[in-house]
Amino acid sequence: xxxxxxxxxxxxxxxxxxxxxxxxxxxxxxxxxxxxxxxxxxxxxxxxxxxxxxxxxxxxxxxxxxxxxxxxxxxxxxxxxxxxxxxxxxxxxxxxxxxx
Amino acid sequence: xxxxxxxxxxxxxxxxxxxxxxxxxxxxxxxxxxxxxxxxxxxxxxxxxxxxxxxxxxxxxxxxxxxxxxxxxxxxxxxxxxxxxxxxxxxxxxxxxxxxxxxxxxxxxxxxxxxxxxxxxxxxxxxxxxxxxxxxxxxxxxxxxxxxxxxxxxxxxxxxxxxxxxxxxxxxxxxxxxxxxxxxxxxxxxxxxxxxxxxxxxxx
Numbered sequence: 001x002x003x004x005x006x007x008x009x010x011x012x013x014x015x016x017x018x019x020x021x022x023x024x025x026x027x028x029x030x031x032x033x034x035x036x037x038x039x040x041x042x043x044x045x046x047x048x049x050x051x052x053x054x055x056x057x058x059x060x061x062x063x064x065x066x067x068x069x070x071x072x073x074x075x076x077x078x079x080x081x082x083x084x085x086x087x088x089x090x091x092x093x094x095x096x097x098x099x100x
Numbered sequence: 101x102x103x104x105x106x107x108x109x110x111x112x113x114x115x116x117x118x119x120x121x122x123x124x125x126x127x128x129x130x131x132x133x134x135x136x137x138x139x140x141x142x143x144x145x146x147x148x149x150x151x152x153x154x155x156x157x158x159x160x161x162x163x164x165x166x167x168x169x170x171x172x173x174x175x176x177x178x179x180x181x182x183x184x185x186x187x188x189x190x191x192x193x194x195x196x197x198x199x200x201x202x203x204x205x206x207x208x209x210x211x212x213x214x215x216x217x218x219x220x221x222x223x224x225x226x227x228x229x230x231x232x233x234x235x236x237x238x239x240x241x242x243x244x245x246x247x248x249x250x251x252x253x254x255x256x257x258x259x260x261x262x263x264x265x266x267x268x269x270x271x272x273x274x275x276x277x278x279x280x281x282x283x284x285x286x287x288x289x290x291x292x293x294x295x296x297x298x299x300x301x302x303x304x
Contacts (some may be wrong), residue, residue, distance in 0.1 A: 015113065018110060018113060019114075019117045022113070022114040022117035023117050023118070025118065026118045026121060026122040027121055027122060030121070034202055037198070037199050037202075038117065038121050088111075088114065091107045091110055091111055094103060094104065094107045095104055095107045095108060095111070098103070098104035
């Protein structure tokens with residue numbers, strides 16, 4: 001059992017970070033506010049979690065101005081996608097092992 | 101097994117996030133029902149208008165006034181149907197805590213509008229060529245293709261509605277004299293049936 005848990009990504013242990021990565025797996029990019037609406041979290045909470053994902057190299061951050069407002073957009077990196085897939089594979093194995 | 105329960109919960113969360121963020125899910129079934137009712141009202145008006153102008157004992161030559169009346173009525177039907185659709189979809193989005201306007205709403209709209217705009221223009225061309233009998237067929241065909249196209253970005257069931265509209269449009273093309281009846285079946289009846297089915301499936 002222990003070995004099965006090893007492949008689960010630490011960075012994706014958090015609900016919010018897992019949800020954010022799920023969104024970025026199926027969308028090329030997503031701006032901060034849309035992501036916040038989808039995940040139903042506060043500004044500060046999302047910013048903290050996204051910073052962790054950025055530090056891990058899972059997401060790429062782009063900041064730019066739309067009119068006078070700054071807009072932050074996130075996209076999954078290649079490494080982030082691989083880590084997410086590994087995490088899901090590990091989950092799959094874990095569930096299968098439990099069913100046997 | 102706590103780990104397994106957690107794992108399953110995580111998988112459910114991943115699935116829901118992927119779906120919610122990549123599909124436009126606020127299209128309410130009630131939008132379909134209201135669009136269908138508006139279409140049937142338009143159809144009833146068209147039948148009585150045609151009967152009074154071209155029925156037995158009338159002289160029956162299409163003039164500019166007739167064309168203008170039909171264009172105005174079509175515009176009214178479209179505005180009423182779209183207005184009702186937006187009202188119910190906004191309500192549904194609010195109830196689900198989603199934003200009505202997002203990236204997927206934009207994709208859905210673009211997927212709809214390109215075939216729909218072409219169909220609208222093509223119908224005007226048919227009108228100009230005085231091929232009135234083919235207009236219902238063209239409207240059904242282009243609308244069906246618009247729905248099949250938009251089905252990629254919203255509930256998959258929309259594609260089925262689109263395919264039904266295409267089939268009706270093809271038959272209507274073979275039977276131009278019955279065009280209005282196929283129009284009423286496609287835009288009225290099918291919308292109501294689809295709307296009720298969607299409401300029961302997703303909004304109950």
